[in-house]
Amino acid sequence: CARLARRAADRWQSGRQLDARDLALRELPDLAAAMDPTNAPLSPSAEAGTSVEITVSLWFLWVACGRVAEGRARLRHALALHPGPPPARALWL
Incomplete structure (x- = not known):
């Protein structure tokens, strides 16, 4: 999922904002599960870095698509x- 979040962020940076938004929204259920470090099978703290990375990579979804409160909540949880x-x-963020 971290790779998917980076791919969406790359699309946003390359001027393909609608593609980035659509990709992030389409995959949001899986991304949301990956952003929650308590879903980690072994150690939530071991997955927290990946959760932070995914959440930060999706900055455009939170900031530019009107989901700031959700992004901040997810980031606080991971941090x-x-x-x-x-x-x-x-x-x-």
């Missing part, structure tokens, strides 16, 4: 389980 300091990219 609560993240074992280290938050990545710089996560601080502005």
Whole structure:
């Protein structure tokens, strides 16, 4: 799912915003499951980094598509389980 989120972000950056939005929304149920580190089979803290990466990669969905509150909530949840300091990219969302 991290690769999918990066692909959507790349589309957004390359000027294909509608494609990026459509991809992210179509895959949102799977992305949402991957953004929740408590779904990790072994260790939620081990998956928190991936959850943060996915959430931050989907910044355009949260900010430009009117879902800021959802994005912040997902990021807060992932960062609560993240074992280290938050990545710089996560601080502005």
